Structure formats: structure tokens, C-alpha cells
Amino acid sequence: MKHSLRVKLSFSYALVALISVVLIMAITNLFLDKYFREYVKNNQEQKNKDVISSISHQYQNNGKWNMEMIETIGVRALENGLIIKVKDKNGNIIWDATVHNNGMCQRIIEHMAQNMSSRYPHMKGRYTEVPYPVNSGLTKVGEVQIGSYGPYYLSDNDLAFINTLNKLLIGIGIFSMLFSLVLGSIIARKLSSPISRVIGSAQSIAKGYFSDRVLERSNTKEICQLTSTINNLAGTLEKQEILRKRIGADVAHELRTPLATLQSHMEAMIDGIWEPDAERLKSCHEEIIRINKMVGDLEKLARYESESLVLNKTSFDISELIHRIVLNFEPEFKNKDIKLAFNGKIEEVFADKDKISQVVINLVSNALKYTPEGGTVNISVKGAEDITEVSVKDNGPGIPQEDLPFIFERFYRADKSRNRLTGGSGIGLTIVKAITEAHKGRIEVQSRVNHGTEFILSLPKETNQ
Numbered sequence: 001m002k003h004s005l006r007v008k009l010s011f012s013y014a015l016v017a018l019i020s021v022v023l024i025m026a027i028t029n030l031f032l033d034k035y036f037r038e039y040v041k042n043n044q045e046q047k048n049k050d051v052i053s054s055i056s057h058q059y060q061n062n063g064k065w066n067m068e069m070i071e072t073i074g075v076r077a078l079e080n081g082l083i084i085k086v087k088d089k090n091g092n093i094i095w096d097a098t099v100h101n102n103g104m105c106q107r108i109i110e111h112m113a114q115n116m117s118s119r120y121p122h123m124k125g126r127y128t129e130v131p132y133p134v135n136s137g138l139t140k141v142g143e144v145q146i147g148s149y150g151p152y153y154l155s156d157n158d159l160a161f162i163n164t165l166n167k168l169l170i171g172i173g174i175f176s177m178l179f180s181l182v183l184g185s186i187i188a189r190k191l192s193s194p195i196s197r198v199i200g201s202a203q204s205i206a207k208g209y210f211s212d213r214v215l216e217r218s219n220t221k222e223i224c225q226l227t228s229t230i231n232n233l234a235g236t237l238e239k240q241e242i243l244r245k246r247i248g249a250d251v252a253h254e255l256r257t258p259l260a261t262l263q264s265h266m267e268a269m270i271d272g273i274w275e276p277d278a279e280r281l282k283s284c285h286e287e288i289i290r291i292n293k294m295v296g297d298l299e300k301l302a303r304y305e306s307e308s309l310v311l312n313k314t315s316f317d318i319s320e321l322i323h324r325i326v327l328n329f330e331p332e333f334k335n336k337d338i339k340l341a342f343n344g345k346i347e348e349v350f351a352d353k354d355k356i357s358q359v360v361i362n363l364v365s366n367a368l369k370y371t372p373e374g375g376t377v378n379i380s381v382k383g384a385e386d387i388t389e390v391s392v393k394d395n396g397p398g399i400p401q402e403d404l405p406f407i408f409e410r411f412y413r414a415d416k417s418r419n420r421l422t423g424g425s426g427i428g429l430t431i432v433k434a435i436t437e438a439h440k441g442r443i444e445v446q447s448r449v450n451h452g453t454e455f456i457l458s459l460p461k462e463t464n465q
């Protein structure tokens, strides 16, 4: 069965309070019993000593006892719960409490037994008489037998003290339980209310209201973390949603132009307005190739951007890889009369070779595409302690400052009209970014209009090679 955080917290507070009170009560009773018993025993012993000392003073030098005083002492002792019997040195009883008032002695003994069994029902005590010698100077002149309930007994006052203390402890226990229940439920409410509100907001986000945010302010660290995590999640979902909608719109937009061109060309040829000659068919064919390339690029991008982008990492020399790419590109650069230079020493990286090769190809083909005839493109590899940097630098037209933040976004083209000619789909750099980020690397661009552009790819050197 599932219980709310509030119920659980309240009950755990109450349970902790209950356990603490029970423990305190048990420990207090244990110690109380031990020390109180000692105290009672000592007290009784002291009383006995007082009685013996008083009686020893009643022995007179002529060998006689002051019988009046002995009776007074005996009666007072009886009132205090001590049943005494005084004997002379020959063992003859000279005063006996049971003879003086047997009824009272019986009542006292019964009362003691009652007091003890009320507190210790299992204790086996009984009436005992202990003989004490009575001395006058150093000589024994008689004996006092003091009878009481043994091994010790609790007087009415002792019992009242213990009972009051126990009542007090039970009262404190009940009070602290109620207090912790109330306090627990207040604290629990303080904790659970923001969580409930966060849940409410999260549910609304889950329903698709991605622009909703959790506005909960809390001074509990975990709740703040929860709030910011949910808000980040909502932010990511919102971005994804916008991206998803935009991709749909962008794809439709990008495909519309070449498809419309194709359609009008075909219709003109069907209607006999245009001769379906080789040149017209070639133009249509080029349009189809363009659409095909775009679809291919999109497919690649979807693959690279998908969360399950699996990197097949190996250790390889990135300079050697780039050198081979440069060699492949050389004829095209020559055709366009662009100087292509590569500079780099052996530089081992731990990465996905095919995907890194795709990144370099995209950057180099952009440099080739956008650098005018007679230009220069420099490619270099630099190794630092924890990163490897690849730079592709051209002295082409550059990218306007206002376009720089967007060039890595899909379908973004800084100069639409120029790209119509070059045939770019605006996906190349998006692929570069997706692959770089999957490698936990960075791609940066520095560009000035009419001065050229430099793309710098930084790859972290991984320790787990």
C-alpha cells in the first residue's frame, strides 16, 4: 500500500518520539529502582542505628534500664514502622512491641507487604527480625531485635514518590508524542506541499504544455534541484518540440522550390511548350539530384543527432586521415584554382574515424564551395595536452556577424541566393556539430566578411583509451 510522504513523515516522527519516551522510561525506571533501593536500604539502616543508639543510652550505670524511655522509643519506632524487641544481657525480654500492641504490629507488617507487592508483585519478601547488640562503652549490655519487611520495604512516602515520577514520565511521553505528531505533520506538510505542487506542474508539462515551468520557491536543497531539473527537462522538451515543428516546416519549405521547378518544367514539356531536349532533361535531373542529396543529408543528420548515436571509437592519427582527405579534394581545388595547404604532425586521437572524417569533409567542402577562384585554404592539426585542434581556414567571403550564431542550425544559409547556385542544403554544419558534440568536443567559427572564415574543431583527448 502506498502512503503519502506527509503520512509517512508524521508517523515516523511519532514513532521516534514513542521509542525515545519508552526507552527513557525504561532506563529511568531501571536506574530509579537500583538507586532508590539503595537509598531506602541506607535510610532504614540509619533508622535502625538511631533506635539502637537511643536504647543504649537508656542503660544506667547501676545495671538497670530506663523502662519509661525504652517504651517511648519503642512506641515511636512502631509508629515509624519498626517493630522492636529489647532484651537484657541475659536474653530476657524487657520490652516487646508485639506485647505492647500486637494489633498494630500486625497491621504494620500487612501494610509493608501490601506496599511491596503493589510495586514488586513478583518479589518474595517476608517479615524478618535482625538482632543488634546494645553496648555501653565496650561491653554488651543487651540486644535489640528490629523487625521489618525484608530485604527492604517502601514506605507510603517512597511509594508516592515513585508513582508521581512514573505519572510524570507517562505525561511527558504522551505530551511529546502529541507534540511530535503535530510538529511532524507541520514539517511534513511544509515538505510535501511544494513536492505536490512540483508534481502538478510536471504533470502539466507531461501533458504537452512544454512552456509551463515549475515556479516553486523553496529553501530545501533537494526541492530546488528537483524544480530546476524539471524546468531544464521542460526546456529541452520545448526546444525539441520547436525543432520538430521547424524541421517539418523547413523540410516542406526546402522541398517545395525544387519540386515546383520540376513540376513546372515537366508540365511545360507535357503540354508541348518545351521540347524535352537533353538540356531541359539535364536540368530536371539536376533538380532531382539536389532533392536526393537533401533527403540523404537529412537522413544522415537524423542518424547523427539521434540519441543512440553510437560511436565506434578507435585510436588513429588524425593528421594522416586529413592528409588523405586533402589528397582526394586536390583535383577539385585545382579546378577552382584554390591553393590548398595542410600542416600537421602525427596526432593520435581516440574517436570515431568515419564520423570525424565526415566532419573534415564537410568543413573542407564548404571552404571549397565558398572560397572564390584564386583563394587559399589552410588546414592544420595542433595537439595540446588535453585537446586536439583541427583548423580549416579560408580567405573567402566570410560570414556576416549576424549569421554566425545560426550557421550550425539545419537549413540555415547565410546567403540564400548564393547557395542556390552552390546547391548547399544548409545541413553540412549541423552534421558537423552533431558529430562533434557526440565526441564531447567543440566546434567554433571565426569569420570576418571579405577576410575569410576559420572553423576550429576541438576534440578532447580521452583518458580511457
Ligand code: ADP
Residues within 6 Å of the ligand: 366, 367, 370, 371, 394, 396, 397, 398, 399, 407, 408, 412, 413, 414, 415, 419, 423, 424, 425, 426, 427, 428, 429, 430, 453
Ligand atoms: P551548406 O550546405 O549551405 O553549405 P552548411 O551547413 O555547410 O550548409 O553551412 C551553412 C552556411 O554557413 C552556408 O550556407 C554558408 O552561408 C555558411 N558557410 C559555411 N562555411 C562557410 C565558409 N567556409 N565560408 C563562408 N560561408 C560559409
